[in-house]
Amino acid sequence: MKGKSLKIVKSLISCLILIGLVNNVVSYAQSKNLWIIKATDTSNYNPAYLGNGIIGFKSLKNGLGAEKVIINGLYDHSPLGDNIRLVNYFNPINLSITFKDNSELKFGINVSEWQQHLNLKEATLETSYNYAGMLNVKSQLMALRNLPMTTLGLYEFTAIEDIEFTIKNVMSIPDRSKTFSSYKTNLNYGLYRLGNNSKEKIAIMSAGFPTESGKDCLAGANTYFFNGNSPEINYIKLNPNSQQCSFVVKLKKGDKFSFAMLSSFTHSGFTSDVYNDVIRICSKDYNLGYPKLVTAHKLAWENLWKSDIEIEGDDEAQIDVRLGLYSLYSSITDGFDLSIPPCGLSETGWGGHIFWDSELWMYPPLLLMKPDFAKSMIDFRFNTLAQAKKRAAQFGYKGAMYPWESDLQGNECTPISYKLDMNEHHVTADVAIAAWNYYQVTKDKIWLKEKGFPILKEVANFWVSRSQKDLEGIYHIKNVVGPDEYFEDVDDDAFTNGAVKMVLNAAIKSAKIMDEDIDKRWIDVSKNLIVLNHMDGYTLQNAQYTGQKIKQADVNLLAFPLEYIKDKAQIERDLNYYEPKIDPNGPSMSYSVLATSYARLGNSDKAYQLFKKSYQPNRKPPFGFISEKPRPSATVFCTGYGGILQTVLFGFAGLNIGKSGIYQEKAKLPLSWIKLTIKREGEKDIVCIQ
Template sequence: MKKLYTSMWILIFLFFSFHFAVAQTNTNPWIIKADKIDPSDYYGITVANGMIGIVSSPQPLTVKAVVLNGAYDLYGRGMVSNIMEVFDFLNMTLDVDGERVTAANISNMRQSLNMKKAVFTSSFDFKDKATVTYSYMALRQLPYTALVNVTIHAKKDITVIPASVMQAPDMLRDVQNYYNEIDRPQALIRLLTSTAKSPTGKLLIAASNCFIFPEKHGEEPQVIHEMWDNNMHSMKFYKHLKAGENYSFSVAGSILSSANDPDPLNSAERLTIYAALQGKDQLLNAHYAAWDSLWKSDIQIEGDPDAQLAVHSAMYHLYSFVRAGTAYSISPMGLSGLGYNGHIFWDADLWMFPAILELHPALAKSMIEYRYERLQAAERNAFSHGFKGAMYPWESAETGDEETPVWALSGPFEHHITADVAIAAWNYFCVTQDTPWLKEKGYPILKETADFWASRVQRNGPGHYDIDNVVAADEWAENVDNNAFTNAAAITNLRDAVKAAAIVGAAPDPDWTVVADNIPILKFPDGVTKEFAAYHGEPIKQADVNLLAYPLNFITDTAQIRKDLLYYEPRIGNGPAMSYSVLSLLYERSGNSEKAYSLFHRSYQPNEVPPFNVLAETAGGTNPYFATGAGGMLQAVLNGFGGLEITDHGIEQLKPKLPKAWNQLTITGVGKEKKTYVVRK
């Protein structure tokens, strides 16, 4: 009997030991950790709220960069408008017993991003004296405001001097620094404020921050303001801590430009005061609630924790880079820095928009609103090039005028962007079935872009309404004729315009159908779709012909889709990540879920860079965060393994098959009805 009890206890011990070990090794689906920080091999991760982007740094109490959506000016890079870095208004310094904390005198630095709450946290030890933990977030409920929370744990009796530092990047000029104390019976607020002009003086940028102390009014630490130089000033306080004592405080800050507000200086200070008087707890609770609402639209993968974490990271970044109620879209690098000058490309309309539309139509509406507000600029662009209707620019910024650097041929020739915008507008209507919106905004986009294509084709006889001299979706193919994707996208644009006209009660131009029916899609003698007229099998930068099967749904025959896949997949070079996501989706829809799963991994894993596995544009690249790749990867999950399909009547589900590694796929909060779709083995 004693042996039996002993055996039972051993089994119980082994059972719980095993499950404890599994719990210790399981990947948390919401937290990305970096326990080893190497500044020489570090690519920051971004917290953002659709307006402010804050990029992490390996240096203690520091952020790498702050980007403000909509703040463009002409400077240095390609002689076109560029998005700008703005004030580093969240940086801090910390002195402990008279010694400045630096990367050289700290240890055990750890960083993490909680994607569920959109909070970045870093911690480190300062010698044997203190452990410091700080976290920051771009508050989701307040578009121009961020919050930093700091906790200092004293291991010995110490004196600390924390300081909030306001610093202007070199590109800003005419910096003015201000310090203001607002003393009221219920609160004392010290404002550290700066303004500066953009490089040409076009914009005024203003930032302001203040401390939020835990002490009662009248018992707060005394704050000292210090001027360092023209582009930097700070405010600091002293605190004596006993061994074992914790002390926490916060910094709330706001930043705006005159592109966002006619009076950025006063607005930045007012918003900072507003945040301070709400207090840390209320700010955090509202921020968490806003993100909880976003995450009601989620993708849950059972059986593959690594894929789950990667999918959540892609969703987190797209959610972070866009905001409902604005007219801003997403650049290829989102709000993670100055990549691609912050311009808007087809990446937004074809690669990011569909996933956002299916999960959060209200977020997607901001992206299509961006295009609608710049429709007149597209009409001017068409007129300048001798065409009718609206010709959207390949690169767009604040005004909607062409912003492609002159040396890049994509500016005057990558015309498929016009159809990409129109298709996004039609898809927005399909998902929302918002007929008043279609009549007011969607149909004008579709009509004017259809008129563009009717004037753009060369009418060389039946079946030969050619579209010559374009840059293909495969951008290694410049100044080619009858590119497959361009032609099929134009046909789709024209046919969508006809359908939209019928819904809003307008009379479609009969020529739209004539043109659509006569634009050619070329083929090789063996039936493979030909990328362009003079194409003979050369390597390609990225998927082009394969896009006719998805997202255009122009080619629907399974045998044709497979034939094109087999031909073009081995010809794709080291181009951007999204090619493999669309190949994954097409193999899934063709019934080969394991091949699809392999390509799904290839769409992101080779592009991950340390320490947070943020996505670079290409395998081995060093330019994260590539939001376009995230959009493509999510379409592979939603529209491939999840089987979702945007149809003229809304979102429907095909009959997908899961890869062996996945036990179940659940997609929640889909479309305007916020439906749940489940795929089981």
């Protein structure tokens, strides 16, 4: 009894230490507004993220621009390199302030009363501070949801004393003088009429230039809206790769000056008229004024938030879950057939490539909450099906083999210094499972016929050719890398084989629905593909596994999300065996998988502990965006957010996807949660009460 008491005390101490560490990482200074995250400390500043599915950027402390801009839909690489990545080398969202004595506004000791508010409901970031006791600075930044190729910044300056300063906007582009391309660098400034019968003209500074490889072209433009009298805009070409617009502001004490800057972006992946389209986008509805743009942006986000998760009784979890939805919603839009990289559009970690992260982690919550976004993600995979078939043939297989890291065309983009692209083939099964789930939720037979079944058929054919039959009639999949990437070139990885069996069964079911012929090999492999079990009763991760530390969940994925293992006793055995094996410095998603399974087993206390463990140690101040790992790493980890959202939806809320679509089993709420409401646009609310 004494030993048991000591264990309880140690456990409590560990919990208290963890809570203390978490609270040191990020502090939510809320006034009971569960939509706004307020930052007042810049000592350990990790930027806020703003995005609209096409443009994404991270904030600066000074509120005058972006740390870096990510543009979706276009990948580029060095002509002789293997580091293909989403374009991230053009950033016109920047302002600088120069005072009359030629000193510049620099963020540091001269800044006081600083604060930033990230408004999740409106997807805006507000910044305010006092600079050197002579100027109050305010700004509001947003990636316009209603105009997805643009960003908007609103700026206001209030004089604390008589003051004169110059606002500069520099547009710099990479040097492409040695790049061979049919596209040419073009720096331009022009005054454009608002209409044939209008004498009013708007100033637009634009730039177009080839990508580093020379294969594509990128363009951007800025224009300005002034409140009241417009200052004289001075334009200068600083050098062959840089240009600047500036204007002088003179204020008496107490006076204010405000304006807005609209930035637009496009590239040759979207249009063949890159140079002119970026100006068209920038000037669209200019005559209506920027307040119309702001109103439409907020209305678009209001419509997005008709699909929301409401938690009563746990304000901290409420904000974190909304931050997860916000991060996913900010990283995708419909109409472009694009998917979501691991960090969304916040940065180009992992090149901004599309992994299994999209289908297995981010896709399921979006399929429930925003089916149109899920459709974009799976249509992206259909659009790259032809390339996947070529890739399979290239390596001697039949059917379609999706790349481990994909660009927009479906090419393999994994750096050649890694081997994962050669054998981490479970992504091909993950894509097909996502396709089948889309049909199960939407019951769209036209989509299934035109896109879903072709994916399932070709993926099934791949796995038939990838499997090997032994003398006893048992099928094996050899020389693979499973989700646990600490083990390369193993045989019969549990998750891979389980996922393949699910895919083959889905292909058979979809063929019946479409009245298509069923390949008898699908049935044979599905029935006889082995999933290994250890003599001690737990599912064996792979044929070579002997109990070592694992990078992330593998076997446990068979219970959820695959639902391949349904026996509760077996699920518990696998949970008990593999949880201690997970590397605590590995990706955060493992604990959300375990949490979901524990919730589905009815152990909501254990589920809640693991739910918090799946993201709290990864939160970064001051806004609380999570990183992949507890240590410093890429933030706004959308993969991890997909995991915690699945715990809420498929664990605590008891939701599931089956042949009848979305259905609910018994909810299993954490003790502190009074009520959980799943709101989905156009659908009846799902309400779970303690």
